[in-house]
Amino acid sequence: MVMKFNVPVGAVVVGTDGSASSRRAVEWAAAEAAQRxxxxxxxxxxxxxxxxxxxxxxxxxxxxxxxxxxxVTKELARVRAQFADVQVRGELTTGDASAVLIEASHRAGLxxxxxxxxxxxxxxxxxxxxxxxxxxxxxPVMVVREEAPTEMPGPVVVGADPADPAVEVLxxxxxxxxxxxxxxxxxxxxxxxxxTLRSDLAAAxxxxxxxQDRQQLTDLVTHxxxxxxxxxxxxxxxxxxxxxxxxxxxxxSLIVVGSRGRASVAxxxxxxxxxxxxxxxxxxxxxxxxxxx
Numbered sequence: 001m002v003m004k005f006n007v008p009v010g011a012v013v014v015g016t017d018g019s020a021s022s023r024r025a026v027e028w029a030a031a032e033a034a035q036r037x038x039x040x041x042x043x044x045x046x047x048x049x050x051x052x053x054x055x056x057x058x059x060x061x062x063x064x065x066x067x068x069x070x071x072v073t074k075e076l077a078r079v080r081a082q083f084a085d086v087q088v089r090g091e092l093t094t095g096d097a098s099a100v101l102i103e104a105s106h107r108a109g110l111x112x113x114x115x116x117x118x119x120x121x122x123x124x125x126x127x128x129x130x131x132x133x134x135x136x137x138x139x140p141v142m143v144v145r146e147e148a149p150t151e152m153p154g155p156v157v158v159g160a161d162p163a164d165p166a167v168e169v170l171x172x173x174x175x176x177x178x179x180x181x182x183x184x185x186x187x188x189x190x191x192x193x194x195x196t197l198r199s200d201l202a203a204a205x206x207x208x209x210x211x212q213d214r215q216q217l218t219d220l221v222t223h224x225x226x227x228x229x230x231x232x233x234x235x236x237x238x239x240x241x242x243x244x245x246x247x248x249x250x251x252x253s254l255i256v257v258g259s260r261g262r263a264s265v266a267x268x269x270x271x272x273x274x275x276x277x278x279x280x281x282x283x284x285x286x287x288x289x290x291x292x293x
Contacts, residue, residue, distance in 0.1 A: 005091040010109040011039045015101050015129070018071045020146040021114025026075050028142060028283070029112045030083040031150040035179040038109060039087040042075050044068035045097040061094060068092045098132035105137035112142045115278070134278060134286040135259060135270045140172055141286045142254075148282040154253030155183040155231075159245050159273065162188045162213035162236070165220060169258040169287045174228045176254065176285065183231035185253075186221050188214065189244035190236065242276035255281050258289040 007013060014029035016022045026042060033040035046064035072090035079088045093100060105111045113130040134141045158173035160166070170186065177184045190210065218234045225232035237244045249255045257274045270278070270286070278284050 004093045004095075005043075007041060007104045007107040008039050009107050010036075011041050011107070012036065012110045012112065013041045013043060013101065013104045013108040014112040015043050015045065015097060015114075015133075016071060016075055017044065017097075017114075018067075019114055019116060021116045021144065023075070023114075024146050024148060025112045025114040025142075025144050026079065027082075027150050028144050028148070029110075030079045030086055030088065032110055032112065032142075033086045033088070034083050036109065039089070040079065041104075041108075042072055042079070042088065042090040043100065043104065044072050044090070044092050045100045046092065046094045047097050065092055065094070098129045098136075101129075101133045102136050102138070105133070105139045105141070108139060110140050110142065111137055112144065115143050115145045131270070131275070131278065134274075134284075137286075137288065139288060142283065143278050143286065144283045145281075147251075152180075152252050152254055152283065153182070154250065155185045156180070156256060157185045157187060157245055157249040157253045158256040159241060159258070159277075160186050160188045160217060160234075162190065162210065162217045165217050166258045166287075166289045167220075168289060169256060170220070170224060172285065172287045173256040174224045174230065174232070176256065177232075178228045178230055180254075183233075184221075184225070185248050186217070186232065186234040187241075187244050187248050188217055188234060188236050189239045189241040241273045242280075245273075245277055246280055249281060251282055254283045254285060256285045256287060259286050260289050260291065 012029045012033040014025050016026055029040050046061055046068055069092060076088060076090050101111055111133060113133050115130055130143045134143055156173045156177040158170060173184055214236055221232050221234045245255050255277055257277055259270050259274055274286060
């Protein structure tokens with residue numbers, strides 16, 4: 001699709017629709033823009049979708065744009081009152097909300113969306129917008145819940161695979177932590193090998209390899225901590241990755257995960273771990289991992 005407005009390079013772009021989670025997303029966008037020293041762009045997409053849904057009153061595109069103008073004006077005033085130093089503007093457009101935000105991600109430094117539902121059809125038609133954007137955006141995407149405070153006091157929690165750590169994801173987590181003035185917890189959850197006598201030799205080789213991978217990841221974490229001048233630690237729990245990340249984060253930490261974004265279906269593109277984390281966490285940053293990683 002062709003963008004109908006200009007996105008400043010490196011800007012923080014946030015989608016809004018008047019829902020509680022999107023209002024929180026706007027607050028996160030303003031805070032992120034302030035921390036990064038970049039502009040913020042509030043985007044409302046008039047997505048006409050009333051036809052074919054029993055019980056849903058059809059709404060014209062003009063009515064949606066009028067509603068959007070009021071919402072964006074209100075959000076702009078709110079941001080300017082709380083973040084006077086942030087350059088912020090609003091944009092209204094028509095089309096598919098997820099497609100607009102995905103296109104914006106090619107120039108944006110970060111895209112932020114609410115974890116739930118957009119507008120009068122929330123949860124019915126547009127509830128998948130955040131998932132689609134997180135799965136297919138060209139750059140990092142944050143998905144935040146209504147309850148997520150902009151200042152989360154806990155360390156940034158980031159998932160990693162000891163055998164194949166995505167450095168792009170780790171660097172994003174460390175940079176985010178440095179801006180927030182918190183530490184980093186790298187969670188590399190791997191279920192322990194369950195062996196039998198027949199597989200002792202193979203198990204020993206696997207364990208040796210796993211130990212080497214863990215040591216290399218620990219060394220990388222130590223290097224990144226020194227580079228960013230923040231505290232960091234690596235944890236290797238015997239647990240399911242999603243459960244381990246959610247446990248480490250609790251309600252006070254941003255979680256950072258990677259996505260290779262190769263499939264056309266959002267759930268597949270994100271992967272089971274990332275999908276599970278997004279569905280349960282307070283705030284999640286999804287970072288695109290290049291195909292070569």
